[in-house]
Amino acid sequence: MLEEIAGFLTPPTNNFQAIIAASLFFFHLSHMRMQSFLQKIHIYGGLACFWYFFILGVSSLQFNHHFKFMEPLADSIVWERQSLRVDGNQNDIKLAEAIRDSLSLMGWPLPWDMWRDSSAIHFALEQPAKRYFITYKFDTNAAKIVETRKGFWPVFNSLHGAGPVPNGSFTTLWQWYTRAAVIVGIFSIVTGLCIWIESNEDKKSGLIILFTCLAAALVWMFKLYFLG
């Protein structure tokens, strides 16, 4: 590059040579800027997403192995709330959501764990840290809640792919963070490979490893898709 810059600084013999030299100079300049820009994205993007990548790694291992120490705890307490104001003439899901809102709880009512009889509606409400089982009596407008705390690890692992929890407005921030982190993750792989290619570090053996593993992974995916 220095030779090209030196060439550029020497008086051009004609206009064409001057244009070529100027183009080369600006190309190198923008190339260097681009490389530095990619490096910055890789480093700062990686730092911003450190915890998400760490959580992805740990939670993925948990999904594959179901470690005992990470399983939800069964630490339950029971409490009651009187005089709730909900309209009982709604379908089960709407009613469960209204009860959840009047109890100021957050979470998703589970349709497969919900039933109604003449005197009450019974349903489970789930959020990453807790599971509630709620019985709401129509005649007294009272709710009995069995609250089970799951402990730290289920919450940690739930951040792998958590959408916003109903009534949990703060969790929307995490949803946006995960969206950004997935995009940064894709960029980090691409920019990491670009930085490595530019650096010429173990290029030949690295390319062999990269393409062998790429081919093997693709063959594996196609094998699963076509042959099961």
Add this chain to the structure above:
Amino acid sequence: MNLYKVIRKIHLIATLVLATFIFMYFATGFIMIFEETFQRRNLRVEKVKEKIEGIQSIEPDSLAEWSRKKYHLKGRHFIDENDESIVIDFSYPGTIASVRVLRSYDSVRVEVKKGNFNTVMHQYHRLHGYAGGWTYFTWALMYDLSAISMIIFSITGIYLWYKTERRRLVGWMVFLASTLLTFSTIYYLMRN
């Protein structure tokens, strides 16, 4: 070779070996996160119901093999048995099949669902566990390696940043913001 070079090498080799897999997990994760845009749906649903004499007396494992051959089902299978029925779910990326045999009748119900591209991507992303033969075993192994490499990348990435950058204030601020967000989310979920 000093520690910096060793860590840099680990970071590089782990990327090269697992780049495709990790890229696949991020790309399929992207499709999952933006599900409103990339919606899942079934391209084809096939249902079969037929009467087969004495089917309820067949052992679940034999029943799985029998239904695999008879209905040309592929992928790994899981058996769920109870007093009323035997349900065998077959699955591989793109296709899910369910075979249901009621103990009180000599009949079998088979439902095969073939999903669209987005469904296939979801299923690649969610495919884990060592059961189902050597194909799935190897997949689960790659899955584990990808998960471990995610942990290695994050930790070695921090080390490499710390060693290469002289001005670290911005880096510390970015890292602390991410730490604050993560732990305040955990705290928020556990407290509410």
